[in-house]
Amino acid sequence: MSDGPQAQTGQSLLFLTDEQLRKGIEAMFFAYRGFTADPDRILAEKSYGRAHHRAIHFIHRSPGTTVNNLLSILGVTKQSLNRVLRTLIEDGLVASTVGQKDKRERHLHLTADGAELERALSDAQRDRxxxxxxxxxxxxxxxxxxxxxxxxxxxxxxxxxxxxxxxx
Amino acid sequence: MSDGPQAQTGQSLLFLTDEQLRKGIEAMFFAYRGFTADPDRILAEKSYGRAHHRAIHFIHRSPGTTVNNLLSILGVTKQSLNRVLRTLIEDGLVASTVGQKDKRERHLHLTADGAELERALSDAQRDRxxxxxxxxxxxxxxxxxxxxxxxxxxxxxxxxxxxxxxxx
DNA sequence: CTTGGAAAGTCAATAAAGCTGACGTATTGT
DNA sequence: ACAATACGTCAGCTTTATTGACTTTCCAAG
Known part of the structure; x- marks a missing residue:
């Protein structure tokens, strides 16, 4: 598998052509699409979308995180996240508990069902x-x-x- | 910059933990978001979206491509692409010419204005x-x-x- | 102890971008 | 002649995001 001039090591990178960079850009586009394809299929069955996936992922990784924290990680608006979060809570995948220290905060955790879905989603991506x-x-x-x-x-x-x- | 156990070479990769894979997954998510941030800003000014960007990108890379070809590359439906393509043609960024060999086909090219926008968009990504x-x-x-x-x-x-x- | 502001939740309206299904037209090829 | 192809378009729907305005609850500083 010869990989073109940019794999020749060292020197060639000093001549980064637009073409070589463009190929990097496209590889990123195609790879990301492949990367999300498997979870997308699973999510579609449950009529969830990528937004749900992202929320589940980051709640799994940072159990007990607050809504505001999640907001800043995901980079979306409160309203967008709330719609997603509400359905996840209604469906029993996410638990929201009032903060002990600061009662304004809600701490988010995955339920057993939520963890199961997280597992299915990340297994697909991990396999790839x-x-x-x-x-x-x-x-x-x-x-x-x-x-x-x-x-x-x-x-x-x-x-x-x-x-x-x-x-x- | 120590990069954790998975950078230790060789052997360690045989013990690919879920944690290590999950970090790869997240890096992909964050990097892709950073990657599209610059063009998104430019596109927002002209009230275009990522769909326009993708169309412009692939028309630039494959001048004279047909609608059907673009469809299979982008992996969207005819109706979705058509909405985007129509605005680009109306705005004078893309030219659509009837095929010479097969008159059913339309061959797509960027106009001077289209090439200019393509340049602005890819410059931002290339710089990054x-x-x-x-x-x-x-x-x-x-x-x-x-x-x-x-x-x-x-x-x-x-x-x-x-x-x-x-x-x- | 009052008050300002922060955290969360919600309502309404809007938009981008995708989808399905159904049709119409021009053109090609059998 | 007729079926298939390439394209364009109409209508309707869904998801995911946006902004703006507002309420409730609560913490903390004056």
């Missing part, structure tokens, strides 16, 4: 990612992660780093 | 990607591209490969 990782090897994976982090907004990277520290 | 590439170096970039390609659907990768061959 695991397959990709296995295919290309650890060095490529390290590079992948480095580029992704470098492409994030500063504020976004801050969210990401903060969560990394919690678990790594 | 160039910055990321410069930051992490050529080996990481090669790995990045390899993982992205490995994550695509087979059919999608076929689109991507086909276009690669045209230019590389």
């Amino acid at each position: 990612m695991r397959a990709a990782y296995r295919k290309v090897g650890p060095d490529a994976v390290a590079g992948f992660r480095q580029v992704l982090e470098a492409m994030m907004d500063d504020q976004t990277r801050h969210h990401f780093e903060a969560m990394k520290e919690r678990t790594e | 990607m160039r910055a990321a590439y410069r930051k992490v170096g050529p080996d990481a970039v090669a790995g990045f591209r390899q993982v992205l390609e490995a994550m695509m659907d087979d059919q999608t990768r076929h689109h991507f490969e086909a276009m690669k061959e045209r230019t590389e």
Whole structure:
């Protein structure tokens, strides 16, 4: 699998042509679409959308998070998140409990059903990612992660780093 | 910048934990959002959306492409694409010409104005990607591209490969 | 203890972008 | 001649987002 001039190492990257960059842009577009395809199918069956998936994902990763916190991570408006959150709570996938220290806050957790759905969704994505990782090897994976982090907004990277520290 | 256990090379990848995979999933989410943020701002000014961006991008990359071809690349319905295409043609960014060989086909091209907008949009993304590439170096970039390609659907990768061959 | 502001929830209106289904027209190919 | 293809379009629907305005509850500072 020859990968074109940009894989020749070192020097060639100093001549980053628009064409090479454009291919990176497209790879990002196509890969992201493939990346969301599996969960989308599962979600469609339950008539949920990506918004629900994102909420479930971040509640799973940060149990007890507040609505405001979720808002700043997801970068959407309160109204948008609330519509999603309401259906998840009604359907018994997410539990909302009043804060002990600050009673204005609601702390969000996944219920057993919610955790089950989270599992199904992330299994699908993990399988795809695991397959990709296995295919290309650890060095490529390290590079992948480095580029992704470098492409994030500063504020976004801050969210990401903060969560990394919690678990790594 | 230590990058956790998965950067330790070789062996560690055989123990791909769910946590490590989940971080890859999130990095993908955050990076994609950062990646589309710049063009989104430009598009919002002209009251266009991402759908317009995608159409412009692929018409630029494959000048003279037909509607059906664009449909299969973008993976949307005829009606969805048509709504976007109509506004682009009305606004004078895209030209649609009747096919010479097969007069049922319409061949799509960017006008001067269309090319100008394409340039503005891709410049924003290229700058971000160039910055990321410069930051992490050529080996990481090669790995990045390899993982992205490995994550695509087979059919999608076929689109991507086909276009690669045209230019590389 | 009052009051300002923060956290959350909600109502209404709007928009972008996708979908399905049904049709019509021009053109091609069998 | 006739079926199939490529395109365009009409109508109606859904999801996901937006903004603006408002209420309730609650914390904390003056």
